[in-house]
Amino acid sequence: MRFEISKVLDAIEGRVCTDPSLARAVLDLAEVIRYQDLDGGRPANLLRLGMVIDALARDLTEDNVPVYAIVHRALLSDADLTSNERMVVRRWADDGLVEVLDNPGDRMLEVADLLGLPVLSRARFDGLRGRFPWTVEQPGRVLAPVPGAGGPVFIAHVGGGNVPVAGAPSATGVKLLARQWRCPEQGCALFGGGGGGGAFADLARVERAPAGQPPPTLRGGVPTCPRHGTRLGDAGPRPRTEVLAVRIGGLVRRRFVLTEGQPVLVGRAPEQQGGIVLGQWLNDEARRWISRGHVRFECRVGEVIVTDVSTNGSGIRPGGSMAEPDRIALKPQQSRVLAPGDLVELYPGVQIGRADELPSGAAFTPNSVMAEAPTMAMRLPRP
Numbered sequence: 001m002r003f004e005i006s007k008v009l010d011a012i013e014g015r016v017c018t019d020p021s022l023a024r025a026v027l028d029l030a031e032v033i034r035y036q037d038l039d040g041g042r043p044a045n046l047l048r049l050g051m052v053i054d055a056l057a058r059d060l061t062e063d064n065v066p067v068y069a070i071v072h073r074a075l076l077s078d079a080d081l082t083s084n085e086r087m088v089v090r091r092w093a094d095d096g097l098v099e100v101l102d103n104p105g106d107r108m109l110e111v112a113d114l115l116g117l118p119v120l121s122r123a124r125f126d127g128l129r130g131r132f133p134w135t136v137e138q139p140g141r142v143l144a145p146v147p148g149a150g151g152p153v154f155i156a157h158v159g160g161g162n163v164p165v166a167g168a169p170s171a172t173g174v175k176l177l178a179r180q181w182r183c184p185e186q187g188c189a190l191f192g193g194g195g196g197g198g199a200f201a202d203l204a205r206v207e208r209a210p211a212g213q214p215p216p217t218l219r220g221g222v223p224t225c226p227r228h229g230t231r232l233g234d235a236g237p238r239p240r241t242e243v244l245a246v247r248i249g250g251l252v253r254r255r256f257v258l259t260e261g262q263p264v265l266v267g268r269a270p271e272q273q274g275g276i277v278l279g280q281w282l283n284d285e286a287r288r289w290i291s292r293g294h295v296r297f298e299c300r301v302g303e304v305i306v307t308d309v310s311t312n313g314s315g316i317r318p319g320g321s322m323a324e325p326d327r328i329a330l331k332p333q334q335s336r337v338l339a340p341g342d343l344v345e346l347y348p349g350v351q352i353g354r355a356d357e358l359p360s361g362a363a364f365t366p367n368s369v370m371a372e373a374p375t376m377a378m379r380l381p382r383p
C-alpha cells in the first residue's frame with residue numbers, strides 16, 4: 001500500500017507547477033491538505049491535493065490540469081503529515097514545482113491577480129477587495145472546494161456557480177512576465193537557471209526554462225524573489241511562447257509550452273528530451289500509425305510551424321474544420337505555418353492546436369490522479 005501511495009503522490013507531482021503558461025488555478029497547500037471533511041481521515045493528508053486537482057480537471061473537462069501551489073515553509077516539517085509526504089513536498093520545493101514561503105501573506109491572491117487565475121480556497125477575502133477587487137466582483141474567480149458526491153465540488157464565493165473562471169492577467173503581470181528574472185541566491189529554484197546550482201547544476205533534477213519562471217512578487221514596486229526576499233535582476237526579455245494542447249478522442253489530454261528557439265517533438269514516444277509522449281492515450285491502430293516522433297513544432301518570430309517527421313504523414317484541419325474535403329495532407333518532411341484555428345491531425349481524433357482554440361468537445365471523465373489511490377484514502381462521505 002505504501003508503494004501505491006507513492007504512485008499517487010508521483011501522479012500529483014505532475015499536476016503542480018509554477019509555470020504561468022500552464023497553471024490553471026492557485027491554492028494554498030497548507031489549507032487544502034487540512035480539508036478533513038473531504039474524506040474524514042487524519043488531520044492533514046497530501047492526497048487531498050489530488051482530490052481537489054481532480055475536481056478542477058472535471059470542471060474544466062480537461063485532463064492533466066496543473067495548479068500553482070503556495071506552500072508555507074512550516075509545512076515542510078508539519079508533524080501531521082507522514083515523513084513520506086514531507087519528503088515529497090520538500091522535493092517539489094527543491095524543484096521549484098511549488099512556491100515555499102516563510103510568510104505567504106497575500107501571495108496566493110497576488111499570483112492569481114498577476115496571472116488572471118482562479119483561486120481555490122475556503123478563506124474569505126473581503127478585507128482585500130480594495131487591492132484585489134475581482135475577489136468580490138468577478139463571479140467564479142474564487143471557489144471553495146467542499147465535499148460532494150464523487151469527491152470535492154466547487155462553490156463560487158460570488159455568483160454561486162461551480163466552474164472556475166479565469167480573468168485577464170493584470171497589467172503589472174503582463175509587464176513582469178515580459179522579462180526574465182535572476183535571483184542572486186545560489187541555486188534559487190524559482191529564479192535560478194544558467195548555472196545557479198553551482199557545482200551541482202548538472203545534477204539538478206529539473207532545468208527551469210526562463211520562459212517558465214513564476215511571476216516575481218512586488219515589494220514597494222520592486223520585483224522581488226518571493227522565496228528569498230531578494231531584489232531580482234532583470235535578465236532580458238523573456239522568450240516568446242505559445243501554449244499548445246493535445247486533444248485525443250475529443251478530450252484535451254494535456255497542454256505544453258512551445259518556446260521560441262526550442263522545437264518540440266510530438267509522437268507515440270519521441271526520443272527527444274522534453275518530447276510529448278502520446279502513447280498512453282492511443283488505441284492499437286493509432287499506435288501503429290503514429291511514429292515515435294511524428295510532428296515537430298517550432299515557434300519562430302511569433303509563428304507556429306509544424307513539420308511532419310513521420311513515416312505515414314499527417315493532416316491539417318484548416319480553422320478546425322472537421323469536414324473531410326477541407327483536410328489538407330501534410331506529407332512526411334513537409335512544413336506548414338499554423339494559421340489561426342488550424343489543427344494538426346496525426347491520426348483521426350488525435351489533434352494538436354493552440355490551447356485557447358482547442359476546447360474539449362466531448363463529455364469525458366478525465367483520468368484521475370487518484371486512480372491508484374488505496375481505497376482507504378478514498379473513503380468519501382456519501383451525502
Ligand SMILES: [Zn+2]
Nearest residue numbers: 183188225228
Ligand atoms: Zn530566490
